[in-house]
Amino acid sequence: MFEAQEVNAEHKDLIHDVAYDFYGRRMATCSSDQFVKVWDQNSEGKWILSSSWKAHSGSVWKVTWAHPEFGQVLATCSFDRTAAIWEEIGNIGPNDRGVRHWVRRANLVDSRTSVTDARFCPRWLGLQLATCSAEGIVRIYEAPDIMNLSQWTLQHEVQCRLPLSCLSWNPTMSKMHPPMLAVGSDDQVAANGGKVFIYEYSENSRRWVKLETIGTITDAVHDIAFSPNLGREYHILAVASKDVRIINLVPVENEETLQTGVTKLDVQTVAQFDDHSSLVWRVCWNLTGTVLSSSGDDGLVRLFKMNYINSWKPVAVLKGDTPQTKDSEQRTTSSSSNNGNVISPLSQTARYIKLGTISQPRDVPWH
């Protein structure tokens, strides 16, 4: 059973991206209204808007938090061809009521087209930001001095030749694996070949090397996400394309890889779900990488879970529906407190509403 708390996001248009900080206590939202908003969860669990500012002069596509060891830092990317680094200054703390605001520490203007995704690297790699753009270039920026966020140097430019829509850092932390990135293209032409590229940073040549183009995915890719790694030898990648794909990338060790120092990957599609029966737009892993959520053209969110023998099954569906009023109780299964609009804006404590369900033969199954 699920219960839900509604937060009025106050954006004037649909929200493109929501990002939560490391602890899940702060939320950043961005929208076509060119604004970025930051929210804090108070001790009663209610989300309070703490900052709101016009961040770009075009739609803001993505927003992402840096790890808290670098301070309170956000990156955004926009249609206005830029990516930006923001830092919160002033008294920062859950209980400090002092003045706080976000300042733009850096404006990354190297792209000539819309910057479609921006992601910070895993924390042990320092403070690096990868961006990708519609012109087909991945850029890796780095702040050499983490105490001075106004200085960012463009370390690498990687040409992918296809319009890029999304990227994901491999979060696997291990001395065995060099930094790895996956990039997706939403190019519509199947004849242009694979739309997912895997790159690895080669310490020897000091550049990013393409390890693999995933040839089995020739349809446009809208989102891509590495799964959190629980000490596995291999990496798991989720891809949102015309269906949901879950792909295992298994490093192969042989003489060649030992000589060149470049990883070779065995690409295995372990699951393929066309439950949406339409295009898939987003994929997102839970913190432990055991549940994947996907969003499709059918307007639904679907959850997939891995069972104990590593096979994937759909487990739940979320669906938006017209809020019910008291006089038109159509579904008997939904709880009586199912009136989403009764949240009082004055109350400081979080209110949760129980979510109604349609058809409930069983709870989440495993086997």
Place this chain on the structure above:
Amino acid sequence: MEREVKTFVIPNELCKRAGITATWLTVDQLSVRAFEKRNIKLPDAPSNFLSDTPSSIFHLRQEVILFHPILRKLVNESCGVFIAVQNLIVNKNPADYKVELFKMSRQYRSIIRACLENLQDDLSEAKGQEKEQLQNYITIFYSVECIWHLCEILFVDIIPGNLVLSQLLEWIRFHFPKHERNAATMLASESVNLETHQDYWNTVFGSLLQGRVKIVRALLRPHSSADHPTFKLVDQVLRAMPICSGVNGTSINEFNIQWRHWTMDVQSKIDAKLFSSEKHLDLIMRLVVGEEKAWIEIQDHCEAWYEFLAGWMFYTEPTAKSFELGQYAKRSITKMRVANNLKHLDRVILAAMEFDIFQVIKEIQHMTENGWFVAHLSDLLFHSSRLTSLEKEVPNFSAEKLRESFILEYGITLMGHKSLWPVGLSYLDHCTHDGNQVIALLLPRIPLDNEAKTLKIIREAKKRDLNDVVQCICKAQGMLSLKRGRIGNALCWALKSQDGPFTSYLADKFLQDYIKNGKLGSTDLLDNLGSCMLVSDRLIFLGKYFEFHKLYQTQKYKEAANLLISLLASKIIPKYFWYVLLIDAIPLLESEELLFSSNDTFTIMHCAEQKEDLPELKDKLNILKLSAARNLARALTYEAQNE
């Protein structure tokens, strides 16, 4: 497949029209919102959903009933038993711990029963929705206890000779306590015509079905016609009923012979219509000899098919072995005509009686108690080697992985709670495969609400050698302290995280603050740096410079002078601090007592010459040079005299 997938409704019009997407925020929370399905090549324009009604974000969380105050007690206490089970396994070989495991199983059950009692207590005071909720919990945990008890009998306990009946009766008696209670009240009332009591015959038959022959006899005695010959005969017959006590082959055979004789004797009495004057007594007699028709008549007395089953077995198959239970269970279900009407609890009980452990585990995942039951029971069954045997039967099955997946899931659920997370850790600790990785992933994400909690998390991380987690937490705390303007605190955290660059940065801050306002802060910390200062050169310098200040203030000028010289000779002085050190030298050079040797003075003069161009030194340079020259003169004279 699709049928098994539950659909949850987000009550929002915009979400319906635009479609929704989801992002995870914590272990157990999912954020859902309306979004625009947008190709990157489209021109930048407001979406079709631009409107005055702003869009909402929904934070979904799973309802975890275990976080209810009463159930939290269950969570904490069962964790103790869980750990005891794990320790048992480590320390002993399988042959030894079988008996112990059975005791542990009983402990688990007594925890559930205590929990049920607490729930009952609260139920009497609760109202409205809360009452409904508590009632719901009671139903859930009652079923849990019922299934656990049966599983304990069938899978954990070692039953001598596999004669399952007495345990089965015990289970039934425990879960249908009504008859025993009624019998006790009736017998206590000491009335002479008990049959006027409305539950009288119900209780007699109930007790009969539970195999409590003595109670049946006791109940018949206060009947108003107890002196009637039929009553006396029934009492005699029941008294003569053989009881199966032994377990070895001969005694079972002996018992079977006795039983056959006894039933033949009863049957002949029935046939002679000796009981026909009292229809209730006649039914009792026909039941004890296992007459089909009689058992059909009695069905309505049974609340559940398994109550029927136990009674029927007692009088017709008293020496049934446990592996035969499944077939009798099915027969009872058919006889009771409930096959199409089996509830969840019935299905689990049937699966257990059929020894289909795999099915039992499959079913008990749907008990909606957030995995408490399946995690603990499958762990217990695993250690009783009950799961391993399934590996041969079920393809792709791994007992160990199954056990771990449930415990992992349960542990992760607890990790999501603001105060139960340490309990969650105890479970994750016993997941040999993925446990440590999950801890490494989740531990640093626990919100650090206060310093005590932070230190506790760090302790837990250190206990598990998760140095990276410790570093990560300390660095984040250091940064937070710095942003709050607490440099001393920040330095403290930086030292804990052994973060060189950050420490240097903070040491610089200290020194620059000193330049600005002439004060060194956090003196306690600087005083107790010890070997910690080796993390960064800048910190070493800060520590040494603080020492210099201390010596100077306590008027140990000679030592101060020596320290100053060794600092000047070292290569760790920050550029911006040179002039401070040189100016610090002036009063020492001018001191009445001779503090610097000629060599020392040369060092100072050499440094001053090198740093001549420093703008901060400009107006002090002449004084410095003069003092140095005067000190040099003194030193040379002194050194010449003492040679």
